Amino acid sequence: MNRHGEIVLSEGKGLRDLGGAPGQLVGLNIHALTLAFTPLGSIYERVQAGEAIAERLQVADRTLDIRAEPLQSGEGDFDGFVAVATDVTDLDVAGRALVQSQKMESLGILAGGIAHDFNNVLATILTVAGALRRSPALGPDEREYLETIDLAARRGAEVAGRVLAFARGGTANLIPADLREVITEVANLATPALRRTAAVRTSIPPEPVVVECDRGQLTQALLNMVLNARDALPRGGEVRLALTCVGRQAVITVADNGHGMDEATRARIFEPFFTTKPPGQGTGLGLAVAQGIVANLNGAISVTSSPGEGTTF
Known part of the structure; x- marks a missing residue:
């Protein structure tokens, strides 16, 4: 892009990936409304001020690594800039998958650590509920409540078992x-x-x-x-x-x-x-x-x- 904000060269496979064609952007001016409010417009303003840019941007559904350097004339004035965009979408997806995998591994370690204690608590609940159910003084409502407690605790014990299976890679x-x-x-x-x-x-x-x-x-x-x-x-x-x-x-x-x-x-x-x-x-x-x-x-x-x-x- 020259010092007037006009694109003078646009080449590369990335243009085709974004639905464009080599040379398609040549002649467009950054001051045009369609470009001024895009990431390209922000880059132009920053390199015009002398900043070298290296950052990752999201363009449509693609992730691009942008490198941009200002160009100077013989007198040291801003004379445009050159930018290279590298499509790193697949790497970005793989990186997020790795982070997700690491989180799941941490979850497995955490789960295995708490499941045993959880089982002990539930065993106490089930024992006390079982003892209360044998009381002849209980009315129908109280027995129904105890049935709910018993069912929930048994489900909790199953959850603890599944947590342990998850931590151990069970099926x-x-x-x-x-x-x-x-x-x-x-x-x-x-x-x-x-x-x-x-x-x-x-x-x-x-x-x-x-x-x-x-x-x-x-x-x-x-x-x-x-x-x-x-x-x-x-x-x-x-x-x-x-x-x-x-x-x-x-x-x-x-x-x-x-x-x-x-x-x-x-x-x-x-x-x-x-x-x-x-x-x-x-x-x-x-x-x-x-x-x-x-x-x-x-x-x-x-x-x-x-x-x-x-x-x-």
Whole structure:
């Protein structure tokens, strides 16, 4: 680019990758509106001030490493600049995958360390609940409460076992299960944890939907998503659990009518330890674990969300 802001040379494979052609940009001026507000316009202003630039930019769906140096005339005045852009998209993706892998490794180490203590706590809960259930003085309501405590504690023990299996690289125990029963159980487990102003609604087909899965793992993954939806409803609302069949695939939907997420948050929600909650109110592990469980069961999770429009998994 010359000192007047006009592009005098544009060559390279990167232009074709971005949908352009060699020489296509020649003659365009940086002061044109179409360029002034692009990264190229910012680079021009900075090198015009004498700055040498080396940075990474996002252009469309590509990640580029930019190197730009100002050119000087014989009198030492600014005479334009030369810039080289290197497409590092694949390296950037690989780097983020490595970071994700390292986070998952850390999660495995952490999980293995706490699961034994967690099992000890749950064993105490189950022992005391079992002793209380033998009391003849209990009424029907108290017995129902103890049944809920017993079921939740047993599910917690299963979670601890799966955490240990995860830390050790274990696999799922795949057996036939009716997804209608799984969804009903998730709703029953989640209801006591919801605020009084929030509710869980279920929608299931009349006929059985049987798939091979690890029922305990799938229950935990769905429960994690329901509790995540609950946290998006600080002023109350509704969490919807629905089961449908599309061809030979079973589709489970977890949706809320909460505050939703912006694009930046949505892109990171499955990262281990990422959370938007205040310190002490979230670990950032719920959705990461849910995604790992679903992937281990040969499934997939997708998410749609917009600010003010709620979230659907």
